[in-house]
Amino acid sequence: MSFPRIAILVLSSICLSIASQAVGESDIEKYIDILDHHDPQVRMTAAQELRTHLGSETEQEIIRAINGGDLTLDQSSTLRSILYQRFVSVPRGAIGINMKLDALGIIIDYTHPGFPVHDEGLIQKGDEIIAINSVRIASSANNNDEDDEDLVQGSFRTASDQLRTIIFSYLPGDSVDLKILRKEQDERGVWRETAIVIPVTLG
DSSP states (O other), X not given: OOHHXXXXXXXXXXXXXXXXXXXXXXXHHHHHHHTTOSSHHHHHHHHHHHHHHOOHHHHHHHHHHHHHTOOOHHHHHHHHHHHHHHHHHSOOOOOOEEEEOOTXXXXXXXXXXXXXXXXXXXXXXXXXXXXXXXXXXXXXXXXXXXXXXXXXXXXXXXXXXXXXXHHHTSOTTOEEEEEEEEEEEOTTSXXXXXXXXXXXXXX
């Protein structure tokens, strides 16, 4: 038996061994390495096992690997294809909010009944979303010229797209930590801002 044939059998068995368990972060690097193997069949086996056992946590790890930029063209294109197929075939998470344009960034304008943020009163109109799972959301307040409508609109689109991209990477029922900035009046009528981290279950 030639060496390449032995390598194929060994690497295929690794794929199957990994797939027999829940795929975790420590397994992703093994899959990624196999996706760069010279034999197409081995790469196909690894890709199929990833598709079969891909979960929301694994999805996040793949996104981090792609953003890391240390992948070959084969690895990157395969992982992107896997993520795209999952995106179009799996329901996406949603917070259940409407956002409005504001020079500060993502401001809550409305919460939808049927979502935990509304039914449990977790978020209020006027709250500003500043981070999700410790990832800071871009804010148009960083612009030097907040009176420039094009800059404000462009920054809002960037911030809202960033928020949607993060939320869409989770499934309904997943929980995320939403950091908001809330303005409230104290007993003397002075408006104060308070940063609050709220665990939110996605709908």
